Amino acid sequence: MGIRDRLAHVPATVIVGAQWGDEGKGKIVDLLAQDSDLVCRYQGGPNAGHTIVVDGETFKIRAVPSGIITGKACAIGAGCVVDPQVLIGELDDLESRGLRTAGLVFLSGNAHLIMPWHVALDGARERKLGNLQIGTTRRGIGPAYADKATRIGIRVQDLLDPKILRQKIELAITEKNVWLERVYEIAPFDLEEVAHTYESYAQRLRPYIADTSLLVDRALRNGDNVLFEGAQGTLLDLDHGTYPFVTSSSPIAAGAAVSFGIGPNRIDAVLGVSKAYVTRVGEGPFPSEIQGEDQECVRELGGEFGTVTGRERRCGWLDLPALRFAVRVNGITSLALTKIDVLSSFAEIPICVRYALPDGTETEDFPAHQSDFHHCRPVWEVLPGWQEEIVGNELPDAAAAYVRFVEDALGVPVSLVGIGQGREAVLTLP
Ligand code: GDP
Ligand code: IMO
Ligand code: MG
Numbered sequence: 001m002g003i004r005d006r007l008a009h010v011p012a013t014v015i016v017g018a019q020w021g022d023e024g025k026g027k028i029v030d031l032l033a034q035d036s037d038l039v040c041r042y043q044g045g046p047n048a049g050h051t052i053v054v055d056g057e058t059f060k061i062r063a064v065p066s067g068i069i070t071g072k073a074c075a076i077g078a079g080c081v082v083d084p085q086v087l088i089g090e091l092d093d094l095e096s097r098g099l100r101t102a103g104l105v106f107l108s109g110n111a112h113l114i115m116p117w118h119v120a121l122d123g124a125r126e127r128k129l130g131n132l133q134i135g136t137t138r139r140g141i142g143p144a145y146a147d148k149a150t151r152i153g154i155r156v157q158d159l160l161d162p163k164i165l166r167q168k169i170e171l172a173i174t175e176k177n178v179w180l181e182r183v184y185e186i187a188p189f190d191l192e193e194v195a196h197t198y199e200s201y202a203q204r205l206r207p208y209i210a211d212t213s214l215l216v217d218r219a220l221r222n223g224d225n226v227l228f229e230g231a232q233g234t235l236l237d238l239d240h241g242t243y244p245f246v247t248s249s250s251p252i253a254a255g256a257a258v259s260f261g262i263g264p265n266r267i268d269a270v271l272g273v274s275k276a277y278v279t280r281v282g283e284g285p286f287p288s289e290i291q292g293e294d295q296e297c298v299r300e301l302g303g304e305f306g307t308v309t310g311r312e313r314r315c316g317w318l319d320l321p322a323l324r325f326a327v328r329v330n331g332i333t334s335l336a337l338t339k340i341d342v343l344s345s346f347a348e349i350p351i352c353v354r355y356a357l358p359d360g361t362e363t364e365d366f367p368a369h370q371s372d373f374h375h376c377r378p379v380w381e382v383l384p385g386w387q388e389e390i391v392g393n394e395l396p397d398a399a400a401a402y403v404r405f406v407e408d409a410l411g412v413p414v415s416l417v418g419i420g421q422g423r424e425a426v427l428t429l430p
Contacts, residue, residue, distance in 0.1 A: 011268055012226045014042075014253040017233025018272035018326035020242075020280040021251075022306075022313060024338035024418055025273045026050025029066035029229045031416075031423055032271075037224035039067025039074050040216060042259035043249035044231030045081035045114060045144070047137040049307025053421045059097075060307055063087045064105060065229050068094060071104070075212040078110035079249060079259030081144040082156060083119075084201035091208075106210035108259075109157030113198075115169075116189055117176040118143040124184035134245055135282025137308050145238075145248035147172075156209055159202035166195050213261035220266055228256035228267070234326040242373065245284025253330040271415070272332035274323055276340040276402070279304050279313040285374045288316035288352040302342040319352045319378070320409050325366035327412050337406065338418030340399055341425075346385040349402065352378035353409065390419045393427060403429070 015032070017023045030052045033039050046062045052069050053059075063086055065074040076082065091101045118140030125142075126133045136142060147153040152175075154168045170191055177188035219226050232251040235241045240252055250258065257264040277298060280286050290298060295315050298304065304313035326332060343349055354362045355376035367373045383405060386396035395403065395417065403414050417427045 011223060012220060012228070012266055013269045013271055014228040014230065014256045014267055014330075015271050015273060016230040016253045016326075016330050016332070017236075017251060018274040018323055018330070018332065018335065019233045019278050019319075020235045020286075021231075021233040022049075022279055022281065022304075023233060023273040023275050024336070025230065026052050026061065026066045027338065027418065027421070027423070028271070028273050028336045028416065028426075029227060030054070030069050031426060032227055033067035033070045033072050035225060036067060036072055036227045038216065038219045039065040039072050039227045039229055040077055040212070040256070040260055041065040041075070041080060041229045041231065042077045042256040043079040043251055044247065045141055046083045046086040046139045047141045047247060047308060048231035050231075051307055051421075052423070054423050056422075061090060061094075062308065063090050064094065064101070067227065067229070068099060068101065068104065071100065073104050073106065075106040075210070075215055075260070076108060076111060077212055077256075077259035078108045078261065079255055080108070080111045081114050081141060081148075081249075082107065082111050083114040083139065084159075084198065084205060086139075088201060088204050102207065105208050106212050106215055107156055107205065107208040108212040109155065109160070109209050111156045112144055112148045112153040113156060113158070114140040114144045115154060115172065115176075115198075116194060117173070117180060118147070120180060120186060120189075121176070121184070124180070124186055128184065133283060135284075139308070142248045156205070159198070159205055160209065162199055162202065165198060165202060169195050169198060216260045216262055220262070228253075228260070230255065234329060235322060237329075240329050242284050243370070245282065253332075269333045270331050271334055271336055272326055272330060272412075273336045273338060274318075274326070275302075276318060276337050276343055277302075278316040278319050278322070280316070281306050281309070281311055281313050286314055286316055287355060287373075287376050287378045288319040288322075290315050290317060294346075298342060301345065302339055317350045317352060317378075317380070318406070320406070321352065321355050321364055321366050323406075324364060324410055327410050332412055334413045334415040335406070335410070336416035336418065336426075337403060337414050340395075340402070340417055341390050341419045343402075344386060344389060344399075347387060349383050349385050350380040351383060351405065353381045354379040395427065
């Protein structure tokens with residue numbers, strides 16, 4: 001019996017980050033992909049970094065869905081932004097490690113391309129903001145989504161026609177160079193060079209371009225198991241996250257339906273992925289951030305350094321109001337609680353159960369107003385630690401109690417518990 005059957009058979013499952021990203025989505029997707037037919041990445045771009053460890057071998061992927069490691073068909077949806085250089089590099093790397101991508105990776109023609117000026121603008125804008133910077137990954141994500149919304153973006157399908165591609169590059173570069181030179185005082189791009197580079201990307205990527213909406217629809221009609229893989233996490237969602245310290249797309253589960261052009265009623269289950277604690281990269285409020293040396297301790301034990309940028313991840317204790325919010329806005333039907341092993345050495349483990357607001361009241365719910373969130377204080381409940389290594393198929397009593405505490409507080413079952421980096425290091429709870 002496969003792991004998906006043990007979890008209850010559902011054809012279309014969304015896997016969504018329930019915190020600020022890096023929850024271990026890649027590992028959980030890789031695990032569930034064993035029993036899936038199609039894995040679909042629905043938003044974001046090379047800002048994502050998913051680490052997957054199989055039989056001691058480590059894969060770090062950013063653009064291709066995590067199902068590729070197990071040789072499953074993988075689709076990149078319209079809601080994604082694609083940096084061709086990164087994608088091609090990743091396809092080459094996977095192929096060089098003996099993993100097939102041709103005929104397995106399907107790239108939506110409606111996805112938008114990250115152009116070199118997007119990367120340049122992202123960096124320049126952050127530099128100019130100084131202390132007020134968002135702390136982006138500087139991969140051109142915000143500027144690429146901005147051009148999409150302004151309707152001057154260049155799409156993957158533009159790679160299919162060299163004439164159209166050149167025209168669109170010419171149109172964009174004229175405007176972008178003015179911004180780069182006059183506003184940010186950095187070097188402009190050369191039309192011939194960019195056109196030549198993107199034409200060579202086009203030749204490589206053309207075979208991968210497909211109608212991913214039709215692909216998913218056919219798979220679901222066929223009764224196939226389809227996984228939708230989110231990047232980033234709920235609190236980085238453009239509409240519902242901690243704006244402006246967010247990414248520029250919709251990581252929440254509904255983003256899967258939008259990206260693949262399927263009705264939301266086609267989605268059967270939403271698996272939220274949360275660490276047993278919390279991390280956040282970049283700027284922005286973080287009520288349950290650990291004060292004192294325990295933060296460093298969790299960072300070291302959890303290896304909390306960014307996959308994409310190598311930056312230190314800020315570490316916090318588990319935040320239940322934020323997780324309750326994730327359950328609400330995603331419609332989470334069950335949770336995967338990863339990295340519980342990282343907490344094994346602590347004698348006591350605080351959990352943020354409520355926020356104390358500036359007006360003196362307390363709330364279990366995520367504040368709707370940014371000022372309340374920026375100024376709230378965590379209210380802790382301290383649970384006993386287990387202080388033993390987690391081995392075998394059973395959680396130590398105190399770890400099981402920790403999991404039950406989370407389930408009871410959220411009213412959602414925890415179906416998977418991560419106890420190590422490797423694919424097998426997961427316990428399935430009844
Ligand atoms: P993603 O972006 O959500 O896919 O997460 P990342 O891959 O960026 O970060 C999660 C990190 O934790 C990776 O290094 C994983 O290999 C690792 N990881 C995932 N689950 C577990 C777990 O249960 N225990 C431990 N110790 N590490 C884990
Ligand atoms: P995965 O998929 C953690 C954060 C950045 C920054 C903000 C905006 O690995 O979970 P962006 O480059 O998207 O404009 O940056 O979002 N961020 C992530 N944090 N995990 C990620 O992806 C992230 N992708 C972006 O640090 O605070
Ligand atoms: Mg990550």
